[in-house]
Amino acid sequence: MDSHEEGRSRIEAPLALIERLDRDGHVLQSTLVYRWPMKIGRSFEADLVLDDPHLAPLHAELDEVNGEVQLRVGETINGAVVGATHLKAGEAMALGVARALRLGNTRLRVRLASEPMAPERPLDRHLVQAALAPAGTSLWRVVLPLLLISLLAMLFDEWLDNDPGTPLNNYLSSGLILLSVTLGWALFWSLGSKLFQGKLDYLAHLRLTLIYGLVWTVLDAVLPLLAFATDWSFLSHVSGVVGAGVLCALVWAHLGLILPGHRAGLTVGVATMYLVGLGLHIWLNEQRIGQAFTERYVTALPPPAWRLAPAQPTSVLIQDARGLKAKLDRQAKEDQADDATDVGGDD
Known part of the structure; x- marks a missing residue:
């Protein structure tokens, strides 16, 4: 490529961006794509050279077909993974909307220049x-x-x-x-x-x-x-x-x-x-204990002056206590039955 063609390639608008991701989805490396197809592998002949021992020299090729990014797997024993699909050597597949793939031990994501960018996320x-x-x-x-x-x-x-x-x-x-x-x-x-x-x-x-x-x-x-x-x-x-x-x-x-x-x-x-x-x-x-919450009654006892609710006469307390009698009797019978069962089991 002469200097004129090299200078022209530098001012060309990129067609896409290939991002190499870590395990948490953070971008480790970004590569601009100026022309299709885009060859990926370990060989110097590849357009995107990745240092991954699980990749073949020319592991895969990315191309744009009818506005969609398509992946074609080269001569490799490990193939490629797109979503939940494992592609073997020679197979091809459109990446779809997510445009995420895995080659060997490397995660990649493709972003087209024509697609809208995601909105800015606020910092915590x-x-x-x-x-x-x-x-x-x-x-x-x-x-x-x-x-x-x-x-x-x-x-x-x-x-x-x-x-x-x-x-x-x-x-x-x-x-x-x-x-x-x-x-x-x-x-x-x-x-x-x-x-x-x-x-x-x-x-x-x-x-x-x-x-x-x-x-x-x-x-x-x-x-x-x-x-x-x-x-x-x-x-x-x-x-x-x-x-x-x-x-x-x-x-x-x-x-x-x-x-x-x-x-x-x-x-x-x-x-x-x-x-x-x-x-x-x-x-x-x-x-x-037969109720939803562990606490059976209000345990806090601040000064009486802090109370806002009107005072109740003692007759209300006696009436409420009488309402508890049937429940307490039933609980006492259940406890006695459990104790009798425990004693019988010990014998």
């Missing part, structure tokens, strides 16, 4: 916030305020659960345990980012942990208080279920940082895990 806001903090001040601007608020919320929740006069050492030990668990949890997920994304992203994962942990702590403290104040006992009964939902949401957010291209699948997987776990929890409680 936690990654953005962690990146905006200047070097040397990120710890103070991103982590420390959230950490202090989380500790205060935890201590308040601990104060509600403990009796008056509890030694300060108990609160100190609880704070140190919370700090260790939080830092270790964020480190565990940041190692996942290092494995799949090549970067640690510790501050982003720590920020996620603190935010969702703060939400969990606030809900765990507020729901029983609202149940006491409003006389809506179900708010206290479902506090554990809500806490499990927040934990699943935190796991989903961590996985979203690690695998940002699989958010839809992660959403389905985490939601399914939560719903299945909730169903099993309710079923086991029904089998064991």
